[in-house]
Amino acid sequence: MLSRGDLTDDEWAVLEPLLPVSNNQCGRWRDHRQVINGIIHRLSTGVQWRELPERFGPWKTVHKRHLLWSADGTWEMLLQHVQAVADAEGDIDWDVNVDSSSVRAHQHAAGAPKPAANTAHHLKGGAGRTGAGAGGGEPAAPAGGGGAAGEALGRSRGGLTTKIHLAAEGKCRPLSVVITPGQRADCIQFESVMDKIRVPRVGRGRPRRTPDSVAADKAYSNRKIRSYLRRRGIRHVIPEKKDHKAARLRRGSRGGRPPGFDKDRYKERNTVERVINKLKQFRSVATRYDKRGYVFRGTVTAAALLIWLRS
Template sequence: MLSRGDLTDGEWALLEPLLPVGNNRCGRWRDHRQVINGIIHRLGTGVQWRELPERFGPWKTVHKRHLLWSADGTWERLLRHVQSEADAEGGIDWNINVDSTVARAHQHAAGAPRSAAPAEPFKRGTPKASAAAVAHGDAARPPGGGGAPGEALGRSRGGLTTKIHIAAEGHCRPLSLLITPGQRADCTQFERVMDKIHVPRAGRGRPRRTPDSVSADKAYSNRKIRAYLRKRGIRHAIPEKRDHKAARLRRGSRGGRPPGFDKDRYRDRNTVERAINKLKQFRAVATRYDKRGYVYLGTVTAAALLIWLRS
């Protein structure tokens, strides 16, 4: 299981050079490997922080480290580094697929302060959550209440939910992630998901942002998305909606040509669904327990990092 077990020696050797080596408060950190193993345990089990086994050290240390790394982008930097290593070895299939999934929010996820600015992850000696971290959520207040603005909590038929939008490469691993309230339409987040694809080169050169092709279901079938892909020169396999096809045919020659559609390429769209299944092996992802949006995004990103390390 991807969600079980401590870091192996090989996984730790890859991550260790990228981790912070000092602390503003006391000049040193508690063993990073022990703390990350505690975070992995919580990711896989969904256990409350204060119920972490003693072998991971003080639960507050593990909790605060996760808050800090979610706020300052450490989890995202680690994920991009692992993606860069895989790309340098030719291990990324750049025929990507886009989709989303809804995670039910536990009652503990509600009740974050309704302040315009994010609260500090913890008190002295640590930076506030960056504006970019909060921007990963959605700044709109969810209809019907249920969460503070910017916390990516919304009300849908399932109650309080958060939606995870994901672009996955051909080996069922997440390339980019973002979260919104659960009622947000998939198509409105397509460009944001694509713009977050950012795989650094191992040597010189700009990070790779453009896939070879994109596949998505009918939820992403509209003119704006097709124009976006056409402008960037990206081939796509997105089926045309039935009502769109009927409207085009009614207009005759003025309706334009039907969009191209590769059925064989579309069959590979299941890779994003399998990537979602891998993410939801982590109980702390499948059910949202985190109050703050940036912290839950850090939880999802840490789970994606483990998928890359263990796939």
């Protein structure tokens, strides 16, 4: 079972060299390890920020650090670094599987105020952040963040939902994550999920973006997705829908050949389901409490980082 406790010494040794040593407003940061442990505690338990135990320091510090790193891409940078090291060691299985999962949003996740147009992508106080080492402050939501749809909240009979779209490598670890409102169709987000696969090289060279193969269920069975994968030279295993098959057979020879399907490769698609289960061991992922879409994306990315560190 995935451990959700504080960072071990080995895990901290991986992250420590990548974190900023100071900010532009207050000098040195509060101990990063203590703050990250507080974020992990909140990820694991879903507790309100103000209810964090005192051993993690002031709860506002932990909260703002998570907001900041969700906005400026620090969580994604850390995740990509861990992925890059694993790829350099040949520890990534590039037979990728794609799927999505809906997450129920708590009522407190609704009601985020619409940000002013001239403050989007900027921190409170003026300066915008483009890198992990920029100054402190509380980030404003990205442009378009007003309203439920802009915050990746969808409305259905069951209430507010958010959908997590992800690609998982063959060893049950997430490669990319996309957050949308809960009613968004899986197939529409397929290209976004694939385009977010980006594993940097430890030395020289372009990041790896192309898997050896991709497997997905019938929700992704359409011509656009198959054409996209063929253009990129990616072997794919996606079952054909019954109505698509019937339409093809009615056209006879004009209907073309049936898409290739490797039953043995398709059996490995369960890895993405197992990754979803790992992510939902974190209560702050299984139930969305964050008002802002970019903050919830940071929450999911931080959980994905822990999965990589502890796999």
